[in-house]
Amino acid sequence: MVLPEVLRTLKRLLGNAPTLSGMPMHPRPNPRPSENMRAMVMHAVGQPLRLEERPLPEPGPDEVRLRVEACAVCRTDLHIVDGELPLPLLPVVPGHEIVGIIDRVGSGVKTLRCGDRVGVPWLAHTCGHCDYCGSGRENLCDQPVFTGHGRDGGFATHVTAEAAFCLPLGQTMDAVHMAPLMCAGLIGWRSLRMAGDEARRIGLYGFGAAAHLVLQVARLQGREVHAFTRPGDVRTQTFARGLGATWAGGSDSAPVRPLDAAIIFAPVGDLVPAALRAVRKGGRVVCGGIHMSDIPGFPYRILWEERQLLSVANLTRADATAFLHFVSGRSLRVVSTPYALEQANEALDDLRSGRLQGAAVLVP
Numbered sequence: 001m002v003l004p005e006v007l008r009t010l011k012r013l014l015g016n017a018p019t020l021s022g023m024p025m026h027p028r029p030n031p032r033p034s035e036n037m038r039a040m041v042m043h044a045v046g047q048p049l050r051l052e053e054r055p056l057p058e059p060g061p062d063e064v065r066l067r068v069e070a071c072a073v074c075r076t077d078l079h080i081v082d083g084e085l086p087l088p089l090l091p092v093v094p095g096h097e098i099v100g101i102i103d104r105v106g107s108g109v110k111t112l113r114c115g116d117r118v119g120v121p122w123l124a125h126t127c128g129h130c131d132y133c134g135s136g137r138e139n140l141c142d143q144p145v146f147t148g149h150g151r152d153g154g155f156a157t158h159v160t161a162e163a164a165f166c167l168p169l170g171q172t173m174d175a176v177h178m179a180p181l182m183c184a185g186l187i188g189w190r191s192l193r194m195a196g197d198e199a200r201r202i203g204l205y206g207f208g209a210a211a212h213l214v215l216q217v218a219r220l221q222g223r224e225v226h227a228f229t230r231p232g233d234v235r236t237q238t239f240a241r242g243l244g245a246t247w248a249g250g251s252d253s254a255p256v257r258p259l260d261a262a263i264i265f266a267p268v269g270d271l272v273p274a275a276l277r278a279v280r281k282g283g284r285v286v287c288g289g290i291h292m293s294d295i296p297g298f299p300y301r302i303l304w305e306e307r308q309l310l311s312v313a314n315l316t317r318a319d320a321t322a323f324l325h326f327v328s329g330r331s332l333r334v335v336s337t338p339y340a341l342e343q344a345n346e347a348l349d350d351l352r353s354g355r356l357q358g359a360a361v362l363v364p
């Protein structure tokens, strides 16, 4: 083990151990009142985020400002930092799995108040009048804005957000465990819905933050879950079994019996033909990520017999309401590894290398 690896391991053991929901967190003192905020800012593709101090932003008339309690790190943040998605805004503060307390309210906001706890997800704004917005598919809006992409996100002590896209949250769970629900949970929920209610045997390819939540939701719905990890990743396979997977193994294995549906969370195009081979006639393969490496050519016979291949894009506010309603009162085991805001680059590196179990969460 080389020295940086040793240091990282030590730090994880001493200071960054994953925490489970229900375990007490040390209360963090409120930051001293200040006119400034701190943020981890992306200036260019491939460069580390930089810690910056900025004046506190004023919310617009339809916006609120939050004091960020926690912001989870999503694979989409990696795609943004690595330049794999178009970047409408630079410099930009990434982060779209935000939980925070409102500390300032725009003049036109009637639905939220100072002191309210809300979540801010990926979907930050939709036009409200395109065909998609008009047909209950605002996730496909022609002119959307995304948090931490087209406007500054939650890798910061403070963030502003459009009030209509904030998700009211209760106080029942601590922020470190709630933050991963804001994208890993929500996109996972939408992916599971797209897999179809009739799909009873589900395969999950890529077992990170989203899959560890989807597995539990699927089990609560009485479904059987098979977890496919990187070949040889015994630690993650054990993790999946511990959360209720019927079977866990490498993505190079075939299921004993064909699956009704598969969801691919890993950004690996090679998994598409693998998952198509694993589903039964009429089965579905859902690609849950925003970016994937190229999908290799495959024989038509693995799509034949009415198998379906589809992708999931973004989320609607209706998804969020349904998901938060489903999880309220149920005990999801959210596995989070907290990092200080200044450790955002380290959290991204740990996610990139697959060292993490569950979700990385920044706590400013």
Ligand SMILES: [Zn+2]
Pocket (backbone or CB within 6 Å): 074, 075, 076, 077, 096, 122, 183, 184
């Ligand atoms: Zn995300």
Ligand SMILES: [Zn+2]
Pocket (backbone or CB within 6 Å): 126, 127, 128, 129, 130, 131, 132, 133, 138, 140, 141, 142, 143
């Ligand atoms: Zn629209």
